[in-house]
Amino acid sequence: MKGFRPQPVVKALPDKTPSSGRVHDALRTAILHGELAAGTSLGEAQIGEQLGVSRTPVREAFAELLNQGLLVEGARRQVVVADPSQEMIDEIVLMRDAVEPVIARQAAERMDVSDVDQLRLIMIRTRRAIEAGDGNAALDCDDDFHLHIPRAAGLGLAADAIRRFRGLTRLAVRHSVSDDAALRRIADDHDAIIEALASGDGESAAEAMAAHLASAPY
Incomplete structure (x- = not known):
């Protein structure tokens, strides 16, 4: 198991963000961007020192990230960055394949x-990130895209579930979507989904989402 990195890999967010939210967002970003690798141990004191906060907001952020599955319990009251199994990822793919086309259908109507x-x-930002060679920013936009659809349809619980699913799959397949070609294919699929949603045709939107999920690397 890797020990906690001494350098400040967790970047602080603006002070106006509430402490627990700031810690959560900084840690989630560091995990999804690969700055905190799977198996890295994290302690309340070290994270609090890096972000300039007390242990309480760190503990609250750890609890939320444990709930999302991005952290798991470690030894000596520490937590560890998760390393999702292939079985877990296969189950997530199964659930997303079943749920997201239905969400797209409802979103087209609402x-x-x-x-x-x-x-x-979001797609403008996505393509700018791809052109700049910033794969992490492009994948952040990918998350925004898939979360905006259920939220726009008024499906908050579904959005929460998809956020959890996507966080875990990003941990598992980070390297398979790091090349520009894969990111461009994702962007092209998203454009097709947008056109179907804009038409108001629920069936077309569901089909576009299903086709995207079938070909997407995660």
Whole structure:
């Protein structure tokens, strides 16, 4: 098991963010971006020192990340960055394949123009990140895209579940989507989903989402 890295790999967020939320967001970003590798042990004192907060918000952030599955319990009251098994990822893929096309169908029937515009803005940011060679930023936009659809459909619980699923799969397949070609294919799929959603045709939206999930690396 890897020990906690002494250098400040966790980047602090703006002070206006509440302490527990700031710690959570900084840790989640560091985990998903690979700055905290699977198996890395984290302690309350070290994280608190890096972010300039007390142990209480760190403990609260750990609890939330444990609930999301991104951290697991470790020895000596520490937590460890998760390393999802292939069996877990296969189960997540199965659930996403079943759920996200249904969500897309409902979203096509409920979304308004502003929601579609927001998805198009996300895709502008996605392609800029790809052109800049920033794979992590592109995958962050990918998360935003898949979360905006259930939220726009008023399906908050579904959005929470998808956020958890995507966090775990990003840990497992980080390297398989790091090349520009894979990211461009994802972006092209997203454009097709947007057009289906904008048409208001629920069946077309479901089919576009299903096709995307079938070909996406995660």
